[in-house]
Amino acid sequence: xQDAVLAFLAKEPAHGYHLHTRLRRALGPLGESLNxxxxxxxxxxxxxxxxxxxxRAAGLPERPERKxxxxxxxxxxxxxxxxxxxxxxxxxxxxxxxxxxxxxxxRLADPVALVAAQRREVMRRLRxxxxxxxxxxxxxxxxxxxxxxxxxxxxxxxxxxxxERAWSGxxxxxxxx
Amino acid sequence: MPGAxxxxxxxxxxxxxxxxxxxxxxxxxxxxxxxxxxxxMGPSGCGKSTLLHLxxxxxxxxxxxxxxxxxxxxxxxxxALAGVRRRSVGFVFQSFHLVEELSAAENVELPAxxxxxxxxxxxxxxxxLLERVGLAGRARHLPSRLSGGQRxxxxxxxxxxxxxxxxxxxxxxxxxxxxxxxxxxxxFAELRAAGQTLVIVTHDERVAATADRxxxxxxxxxxxxxxxxxxxxxxxxxxxxxxx
Numbered sequence: 450x451q452d453a454v455l456a457f458l459a460k461e462p463a464h465g466y467h468l469h470t471r472l473r474r475a476l477g478p479l480g481e482s483l484n485x486x487x488x489x490x491x492x493x494x495x496x497x498x499x500x501x502x503x504x505r506a507a508g509l510p511e512r513p514e515r516k517x518x519x520x521x522x523x524x525x526x527x528x529x530x531x532x533x534x535x536x537x538x539x540x541x542x543x544x545x546x547x548x549x550x551x552x553x554x555x556r557l558a559d560p561v562a563l564v565a566a567q568r569r570e571v572m573r574r575l576r577x578x579x580x581x582x583x584x585x586x587x588x589x590x591x592x593x594x595x596x597x598x599x600x601x602x603x604x605x606x607x608x609x610x611x612x613e614r615a616w617s618g619x620x621x622x623x624x625x626x
Numbered sequence: 627m628p629g630a631x632x633x634x635x636x637x638x639x640x641x642x643x644x645x646x647x648x649x650x651x652x653x654x655x656x657x658x659x660x661x662x663x664x665x666x667m668g669p670s671g672c673g674k675s676t677l678l679h680l681x682x683x684x685x686x687x688x689x690x691x692x693x694x695x696x697x698x699x700x701x702x703x704x705x706a707l708a709g710v711r712r713r714s715v716g717f718v719f720q721s722f723h724l725v726e727e728l729s730a731a732e733n734v735e736l737p738a739x740x741x742x743x744x745x746x747x748x749x750x751x752x753x754x755l756l757e758r759v760g761l762a763g764r765a766r767h768l769p770s771r772l773s774g775g776q777r778x779x780x781x782x783x784x785x786x787x788x789x790x791x792x793x794x795x796x797x798x799x800x801x802x803x804x805x806x807x808x809x810x811x812x813x814f815a816e817l818r819a820a821g822q823t824l825v826i827v828t829h830d831e832r833v834a835a836t837a838d839r840x841x842x843x844x845x846x847x848x849x850x851x852x853x854x855x856x857x858x859x860x861x862x863x864x865x866x867x868x869x870x
Contacts, residue, residue, distance in 0.1 A: 569852045575835035576854045583812050583836070596804075599832060606831050 477591020652846035668843035716785030775806025
């Protein structure tokens, strides 16, 4: 979040409320829970870290919403570093995989039933995102983000199919032995 | 069950015989409530299209019963069954099945004319429906001049022209790209909001995810039946915005 706020200041100095509006527009329905307070907290941290400076409009009482924030040279460097950084969130599949393994080993739960329950949950999430995508105007900046979430959930469903195949085969082998 | 638009009991459909017998639909019970959007998912060959054909009276079951709006249809004469298909059921297919020689408006009018509508009334309905699917400006176009997504929207308008009790859609987005798929899903969402009962057979999770209820099929049988609509929507913010 800090990096994104910094990067949104790179084009020109801006008020906190202006940054909030731009971030929300980029995030579409995912930005609904983003409140202005979070932006001001982030800006205050960035200011303390020397990455932004706040200029108060002359003659007005000091309040965060009056301030115009601008990048410092250090802030500008950090934005450049962030844009060039190659990082990627890791999906955490190991926990669910271990859950299935433990369920099969202990016979405390049926792995195939666990996969089915998980698939229902993923489908419910997909429904929420899909409904948001359908409600989003065509010109929305959040389209690619929603598409990405949908594709990820579809990948999760593929993986659950693979899990089902693997564990139903294992069940047959155990049952036949 | 009151409010069930479609009801099936012990539905069976076999193809072939002896060694090559295929149990396409194997003892299925199903009730589709009025206003419900039901998605049927499963791998190809699981029997989902055959099920849809049985529900809409396009094929007759080997055994079991099908009721549409409280009327048993599997025992009807060919003629009476054709009447049910025309008046009570709207079909949408993967490959559109439009008449290539007729304009978009004429394609939409056709089932209304066959059901005994006056040409004037059929035209009125066709124009209203084409407007509803966003194609009022293409009414005179032949299907060959329309994109795949536009053709499917014409096909949806045609399915609605006799105000059917239920719309049955077989892989409606199977031939469409992402943008056209979203267009079709938007129309389905509007139909759903207007209380139209919908049964959609699909292998696309995106399409299935828009339904109220999802049944999964394997080898002619239902293996899962899930209500997708959340009791209370959780909102999407939590999906992406971790605490900083």
